[in-house]
Amino acid sequence: MDAPAAAPPVTAVVNARFCAPEATAFAVTKTISVTGHDFTVTDVTGAAVMQVEAAVFALQRKSLLLDAARRPVVTMQDSGYFMDTRWAVFRGDSTSRRNVDAA
Numbered sequence: 174m175d176a177p178a179a180a181p182p183v184t185a186v187v188n189a190r191f192c193a194p195e196a197t198a199f200a201v202t203k204t205i206s207v208t209g210h211d212f213t214v215t216d217v218t219g220a221a222v223m224q225v226e227a228a229v230f231a232l233q234r235k236s237l238l239l240d241a242a243r244r245p246v247v248t249m250q251d252s253g254y255f256m257d258t259r260w261a262v263f264r265g266d267s268t269s270r271r272n273v274d275a276a
Contacts (some may be wrong), residue, residue: 187247210236237266250266 199222204211210227221241222225228235234251245266252259 192226 198217200215202213202215203208204213204224206227210225212224213219213221214225216222223241223246224239224243226239229236236248236249238249240246248263248266249260250263252261
């Protein structure tokens with residue numbers, strides 16, 4: 174009888190500390206805020222594991238993903254072009270092109 178195939182290696186897009194060895198359930202809830210675009214991600218126990226905060230008075234739509242300790246993980250910013258749905262993702266709270274993770 175053949176042994177089961179090994180799982181492919183995990184590729185961390187942002188950071189390996191956000192990878193779990195097994196499937197994990199989360200709930201995303203909208204948080205009351207000035208922008209109306211803030212969210213909290215909780216685990217099965219109800220503990221907050223991530224938060225998304227939208228910028229209040231920004232020329233471009235921008236959101237910040239925070240970890241459970243409220244440290245910036247990534248900043249997401251729209252392209253700034255009318256009717257364009259592309260976003261750029263930057264490490265931490267930066268919007269510098271040298272810190273871009275994905276565009």
